[in-house]
Amino acid sequence: MPCLIDKGPTSRSVVWVVWSATARPGAAGVRLCGGCFVRRAARVPAAGRDRRPRRTSGRRAGCGPCGGAERRHLDEWIEMKRRQGARPLTLRGYRQLIKDHVKPALGRKQLDKLAPTDVRRLVEAKAESGLSAATVKQIHGLIRNALADAEREELMHRNVAKLVKPPALRREEAKVLTIEEAKRLLAVIKDDRLEAFWICALTLGLRRGELLGLRWEDIDFANGLLAAGKRWQNLGLVFPSTIGTPIEPGNLSTRWRATRKRAGLDWLRLHDLRHACASFLLASGASPRTVMKTLGHSQIGLTMNTYTHVLPDIERAAVDAVAKKLFG
Known part of the structure; x- marks a missing residue:
């Protein structure tokens, strides 16, 4: 039953009826009461309102719906x-x-x-x-x-x-997959039904959603190119479920947790394979801009800030290479 609310002492013969939140401000006779939508009802004689909830100070009176706005x-x-x-x-x-x-x-x-x-x-x-x-x-x-x-x-x-100020994010040193750990992972996933999925995540740096939505038509085998990032399709997926439908992300996460456990890498998230790909590229001498394009970052600053832990080694290697050329 809708709650009847007296508008106040200045308009004693007007009753406001609380309706569902599906109504919208601006509709005829609709106004807001404490976050709930209310509609103006017909005028009721004072004698007919004696037993109804009243409000005389501008506050809610017996309005149950208002409590969950x-x-x-x-x-x-x-x-x-x-x-x-x-x-x-x-x-x-x-x-x-x-x-x-x-x-x-x-x-x-x-x-x-x-x-x-x-x-x-x-x-x-x-x-x-x-x-x-x-x-x-x-x-x-x-x-x-x-x-x-x-x-x-x-x-x-x-x-x-x-x-309200949100909590400050403390930048913690990320744990990075080493080459030796990556080799151990590759040995564990050999002959796994999703072996190609894990390898693409590690070597191409694709996000989980990009891999799950990857279709055969997105791959240019002749030129060695791949276009990821399109919306999911039910047909033509490179990595479908066993019945040909898109793999449920939760099921993929469960499969990944079991895979990393077998490799003794319980700390390794699936997204960490993307970070590992970037780290390996930088450590191999690829330019930050190349890594930026590979990962699909919109700005070079994002790449540089995310993988600062690799840069000192790269800088040291570059200085050593220059010194070797100059002084033999």
């Missing part, structure tokens, strides 16, 4: 992102963050009652719980983006998440 906005925001073309894997990550971290803390909040303190406490609690700074930053970024859309649609006056 943030929760409903997040659900609608995810659906909006899907319609806008967000990738299934991206949407899955959003839903997981919302389910595990955002809704339990903020799901009962009204949008217009959400304060910077609420977001700050959530960010601090997640940081103290042992989550990585990167994950906490993702949570903060998701809330900021969702509230930015709410602000744009005039569901709230300001984006309170913008007033």
